[in-house]
Amino acid sequence: MAVDKKFLVRSIQKKESLIVAYCVSTNMPLVVCDPETFNDQVWFFDTEAQLQEFAKPYTEKKIALKGVKYPNKRFLGFFASLFSIGVNELVFSSGMGNQVLGLEELVRRPDYSKLPKEQQPVMNPQLQLTGLYFMQEASRQVPNEQKTGLQELEEELAVNLMKARYVVPIELLEGPESDMEKLKNRKYRLPILKAKNGNILQPLFTDPTELAKFNKENKFRAIAVPFDNLTKLLIKDSTGFMLNPAGFHLAMPKELLEGLGNRFEL
Numbered sequence: 001m002a003v004d005k006k007f008l009v010r011s012i013q014k015k016e017s018l019i020v021a022y023c024v025s026t027n028m029p030l031v032v033c034d035p036e037t038f039n040d041q042v043w044f045f046d047t048e049a050q051l052q053e054f055a056k057p058y059t060e061k062k063i064a065l066k067g068v069k070y071p072n073k074r075f076l077g078f079f080a081s082l083f084s085i086g087v088n089e090l091v092f093s094s095g096m097g098n099q100v101l102g103l104e105e106l107v108r109r110p111d112y113s114k115l116p117k118e119q120q121p122v123m124n125p126q127l128q129l130t131g132l133y134f135m136q137e138a139s140r141q142v143p144n145e146q147k148t149g150l151q152e153l154e155e156e157l158a159v160n161l162m163k164a165r166y167v168v169p170i171e172l173l174e175g176p177e178s179d180m181e182k183l184k185n186r187k188y189r190l191p192i193l194k195a196k197n198g199n200i201l202q203p204l205f206t207d208p209t210e211l212a213k214f215n216k217e218n219k220f221r222a223i224a225v226p227f228d229n230l231t232k233l234l235i236k237d238s239t240g241f242m243l244n245p246a247g248f249h250l251a252m253p254k255e256l257l258e259g260l261g262n263r264f265e266l
Contacts, residue, residue, distance in 0.1 A: 008099055009106055012092065017071050019045045020078070021054060023132075024064035025139035026248040031087060031132045039089040040129060042082060046094045054093060062140040079107040084207045086129030122167050122224045124206040127160040128244075131206075135248040161252070162227050162260055166243075167205040169220035183223070190235055191220065193242055202234070204241040204252065213246035231257050 012018070021043045023030040032041045045051045048067055055065040070078050079090075082103055090101045103109075112120045134153040144150060170188040172179060182188060193201045205211040211222055225233065230241065231254070240253035 005101060005105055008092065008101055012101075012106065013075070015046075015072060017069055018075070019048060019051050019067040019069050021045070021051060022066050022068045023136050024066050026132055026135050028085070028132055028247050029068075029082070029087075030058075030063075030065060030136070031085070031129065032091075033133070034089070037089075040087050041089045041091050041100075042087050043091045043093060045092075050093055050095075062142050063136060076107060079103065080110065081209055083109055084123055084125055084128060084209050085132060086125035121208050122165050122206075124160070124164045124166075127157075127164045128206050128247075130157045130160050131243070131248045131250055135250065158260055164206065165224050165226050166230065167207060167211050167222050168225050168233060169203060169205070169211060169215060169222055171220055179221070183221075188221075190233060192235070192238065193245060195242075199239045200237050201240055201242040201251065202238050203245050204230070204243045206244055206247075210244045210247055227257075227260075 021030045022028065029042045032043065033039070034041055043054060045054065045067070051065070051067045058065050082090075088103050090103055090106065092099045092101065130153065134150075134157045137147050137150055137153060140147055169191055170183075171191065172182045173187045173189065175182065175187060177185070177187065190202055193203055195201055203214055205214070205222075208222070211220075214220075230252075234240070234254065238254075240251065240255075240257065243250040243252055
């Protein structure tokens with residue numbers, strides 16, 4: 001078995017490109033819980049035709065999928081990023097069938113333990129994972145009573161929302177003070193998003209990878225904030241936060257922030 005896995009790893013590393021199954025509603029890789037091992041998987045393919053065959057049962061369940069093609073030079077970054085969403089297993093589907101590979105058999109898990117605590121990146125893999133599972137199911141265009149385990153997924157997500165520390169983007173104001181002085185004196189602006197209905201939301205992120213999708217011009221710094229302190233950052237006219245707007249885009253209105261503490265005691 002070990003020889004087979006090594007051969008599989010080498011064959012993947014040599015491929016020119018791979019197609020990853022993405023969920024349209026989350027704009028993230030589709031996560032699949034193996035019914036026997038309960039491992040959290042991401043599936044990828046050699047060809048678009050293989051992806052389309054895989055997608056058929058999901059289409060029947062009203063879960064729209066798409067293929068995202070990764071060239072070889074982006075393999076390492078993509079596979080390493082899967083640690084941040086709690087995935088621990090890969091399934092490579094090709095003309096030879098489905099081959100399963102542990103994520104750590106292909107790429108090394110990043111180790112930030114040697115960095116000073118204040119320099120260690122904020123990571124919330126369990127929140128990312130439960131958010132993806134919840135949004136994959138919640139976004140299905142079927143009546144709620146047909147959605148599988150939605151209440152359990154919502155409760156698990158709620159607990160992880162409360163446990164998390166979040167990445168909040170800020171834009172430092174102009175002035176003679178140092179960056180540290182500006183942070184200490186809260187001399188910064190908080191960016192906003194406008195929803196289609198006109199509501200104002202503030203972007204919020206689970207990790208630096210999600211922030212980078214929003215911060216393409218590198219104009220924002222970031223601060224780490226626990227759940228209990230989020231309401232202190234709400235600006236005038238804001239209706240709440242949007243968690244990972246380029247990912248599973250979960251709305252976190254004021255009512256949710258205030259109500260979760262009454263529902264759960266951690």
